[in-house]
Amino acid sequence: MLLFRAKSLLYTKSLLLFFISSTLAYSLPSLDISCSPDPEFGQYCPTTCGIADYLQKYKPEADRELSFLENTLNQISNLTTGAHEKGIYIKESSLSGRKSAPQEVYLRKSNTMLEDILRFEKSIISQESQMYELQDLLRANDQRMVQLKQMAAQLEQRCQEPCKDTVTIQEITGKDCQEVANKGAKVSGLYFIKPTNAKQPFLVYCEIDINGNGWTVIQKRQDGSVNFTKNWIQYREGFGYLSPTGNSEFWLGNEKIHLLSTQASVPYILRMELKDWNGQTKNADYAMFKVGPEADMYRLTYAYYFGGDAGDAFDGHDFGEDPSDKYFTSHNGMQFSTPDTDNDKYLGNCAQQDGSGWWMNRCHAAHLNGKYYQSGVYTAEDAQPTGFDNGIIWVTWHDRWYSLKETTMKVIPINRINVAGGQQHGVKDFGGLGDI
Numbered sequence: 001m002l003l004f005r006a007k008s009l010l011y012t013k014s015l016l017l018f019f020i021s022s023t024l025a026y027s028l029p030s031l032d033i034s035c036s037p038d039p040e041f042g043q044y045c046p047t048t049c050g051i052a053d054y055l056q057k058y059k060p061e062a063d064r065e066l067s068f069l070e071n072t073l074n075q076i077s078n079l080t081t082g083a084h085e086k087g088i089y090i091k092e093s094s095l096s097g098r099k100s101a102p103q104e105v106y107l108r109k110s111n112t113m114l115e116d117i118l119r120f121e122k123s124i125i126s127q128e129s130q131m132y133e134l135q136d137l138l139r140a141n142d143q144r145m146v147q148l149k150q151m152a153a154q155l156e157q158r159c160q161e162p163c164k165d166t167v168t169i170q171e172i173t174g175k176d177c178q179e180v181a182n183k184g185a186k187v188s189g190l191y192f193i194k195p196t197n198a199k200q201p202f203l204v205y206c207e208i209d210i211n212g213n214g215w216t217v218i219q220k221r222q223d224g225s226v227n228f229t230k231n232w233i234q235y236r237e238g239f240g241y242l243s244p245t246g247n248s249e250f251w252l253g254n255e256k257i258h259l260l261s262t263q264a265s266v267p268y269i270l271r272m273e274l275k276d277w278n279g280q281t282k283n284a285d286y287a288m289f290k291v292g293p294e295a296d297m298y299r300l301t302y303a304y305y306f307g308g309d310a311g312d313a314f315d316g317h318d319f320g321e322d323p324s325d326k327y328f329t330s331h332n333g334m335q336f337s338t339p340d341t342d343n344d345k346y347l348g349n350c351a352q353q354d355g356s357g358w359w360m361n362r363c364h365a366a367h368l369n370g371k372y373y374q375s376g377v378y379t380a381e382d383a384q385p386t387g388f389d390n391g392i393i394w395v396t397w398h399d400r401w402y403s404l405k406e407t408t409m410k411v412i413p414i415n416r417i418n419v420a421g422g423q424q425h426g427v428k429d430f431g432g433l434g435d436i
């Protein structure tokens, strides 16, 4: 708005100046002529004097107006100058702003770097403590290494010394422990025997009593020191430890038991010697005990229950759950099963469920290779994850939730049984036959 007014005033001033100057150019020569005012001015063509008078009359006012215009123009000019200066200032500011822009970038970068440095510093501090820990570990490992090297050196030295075998193995041999006893062996201990069909002798623990009875021991449990969860090959070859004092747990091995029990002309008695956690002992004997060849999965057979105060658990047991209980828990005629070889009569795998190798049916009433429980009575909770009765069981003495403390399975030729210990059955039939 101001600019518009200034422009219009400027325009007016220019016009007036032009008009005045052009008019004065004609009137100046006759300024000294006295002119008579003509009230009729305007009705006629004005004379030179009339025009001059008229100008004289209105000049002061025009001067004032011109002066006003001049002031206004000066003001506008001043404002314009101010605006221009401001413009220059803004421009310069803008330029200087632009010039300072890179500095801001550097500042930002600097801040970022500072943050990074702080972050790295924190990281370094935390890593430093980790490094200290690792250094400690390294030192401990170094010390351990030194100790191990010392131990290795000591062992190496000991290995160079002559080997001293502290296990006494008796010199007498035979086809079984009874023959060993018949040959004059008087003490229990480790002997090499070679059954008729065995390709080579193998070590057994012979239990020889004062009457000259020689029991060949095929299984021993006494403290749970040996894990009886083994596979087919381990049960075939045998596992555990044979000790000259007889105080160790083992399974002689199915192949050896097979070779031992199937010798021609020697009918064997299998005796189960059992001890519970009250220290009470009982036994159960089976006549004509045999274990078949591996081709028949080491099948168990016997002619009959020969006697004993522990009861005939091998014949199965009526648990009162199903009429077929007894039939499906009997063991005579069962093949051997291990967790990895299922030869049982059960849809599932008894040996796998119970973690043992045994002549499983569906599954058992006798189970002397079961899990060792330290206090006798155990529960389905204890038998997790399967929850089945998997202890060392002889149900005709203690029920299936009672695990026996000690067991020994041993064989002897049946003709020795009359002097090996009084039995309820078969004593008369087989007694007095003499040594074989």
Ligand SMILES: [Ca+2]
Pocket: 342, 343, 344, 345, 346, 347, 348, 349, 350
């Ligand atoms: Ca099965």
